[in-house]
Amino acid sequence: MDVKLATEIGKCLSNHPRVQILEWLKKPDQHFPPHETIRHFNDGVCVTYIQEKAGLSQSTISTYLSSMEKCGLLIMTRHGKWSYFKRNEELIKQYTMFLL
Amino acid sequence: MDVKLATEIGKCLSNHPRVQILEWLKKPDQHFPPHETIRHFNDGVCVTYIQEKAGLSQSTISTYLSSMEKCGLLIMTRHGKWSYFKRNEELIKQYTMFLL
DNA sequence: TCTATATATCGAGATTTATAGATACATTTA
DNA sequence: TAAATGTATCTATAAATCTCGATATATAGA
Incomplete structure (x- = not known):
């Protein structure tokens, strides 16, 4: 984890709906x-x-989830026509260790 | 720590110079x-x-430090005409616990 | 008190982000 | 294969952020 990646993660965590999603996914x-x-x-x-x-448009949520997956916060698994997203606890752990 | 405060902290951590400053302040x-x-x-x-x-203007850095202090990431102490900033380890700890 | 120094705040232009609707792509099913 | 469904991407506009220079404020020293 370096400053650059941490900043990308920070960008994902700088928006209420995205932080909320990450919280919900703690206990799906x-x-x-x-x-x-x-x-x-x-x-x-x-x-x-x-x-x-979340009550936001499909395109917005899709974009949010993609960005969170791109920086590693989420892991996506595709089953048929569905995309499932879950937290990447390892990366989140690394991020918190970087901050501390 | 709630989603609202976490988002404010995330905003501070969504910019390279600010994350860098927080890193430097680990070992001043x-x-x-x-x-x-x-x-x-x-x-x-x-x-x-x-x-x-940081190599940025005085006004920019002053604004950055203020915003980081406002959301609790930094603690400011004034001595005479100088303002000193240090990390607020307690809040950072709370934030990481919120994320995990 | 006048000046120099350190910091904070204001106003502004350039860039980025938030978010939506339209549309494209992928997959399943009729 | 055609239609339906779930997701991703494109385009666009409004809002927020980045960052600066200018200026204001606070403090210390001559």
């Missing part, structure tokens, strides 16, 4: 319904559920 | 000369030294 089962097809949260939550809960 | 004695008047770093580093090292 408490904030989202189980997905119709797969019945677990092992790979996180699909874009539509996050979009509906 | 390794990055800055001891101050002419007081000879320790107990209260941190004065604005001018930070400004010179």
Whole structure:
């Protein structure tokens, strides 16, 4: 972790909806319904559920999730036509160690 | 720590110079000369030294340090005409616990 | 008190970000 | 293969941020 990457992560964490999403994804089962097809949260939550809960447009949420995945905060897994996003706890841990 | 405050902190951490300053202040004695008047770093580093090292204008650095102090990342102490800034380790700790 | 020094604040132009709608792409299913 | 569904990307506008120079304020010293 260097200053450059930390700044990119900081950019993702500088916006209320994105921070909120990262919080919700701490405990997906408490904030989202189980997905119709797969019945677990092992790979996180699909874009539509996050979009509906956040109350922002689909394109906005898609862009947010992509940017968070790009800097490593989230991990994406694709199953069929769904993209699931979950927290990347390892990178978050590295980031906090960098700050401390 | 709630999402709102975390977002404010994130805004401060979304800019390269500010993240860099927070890094330098981890070990002030390794990055800055001891101050002419007081000879320790107990209260941190004065604005001018930070400004010179960062290579940005005085007004920019002053604004940055103020914003970081406002959200709690830095603690300011005034001695005479100098303002010294140091890290607020407690708040940084709280922020990392919020993220994890 | 006058001047010099350190810091803070104001106003402004350039750049970036927030967010949406339209559209493209991918995948499943009829 | 055509339609439906989920997601990603493009384009655009409003708002926020970056950063500076100019100026104001505070303090110390002559």
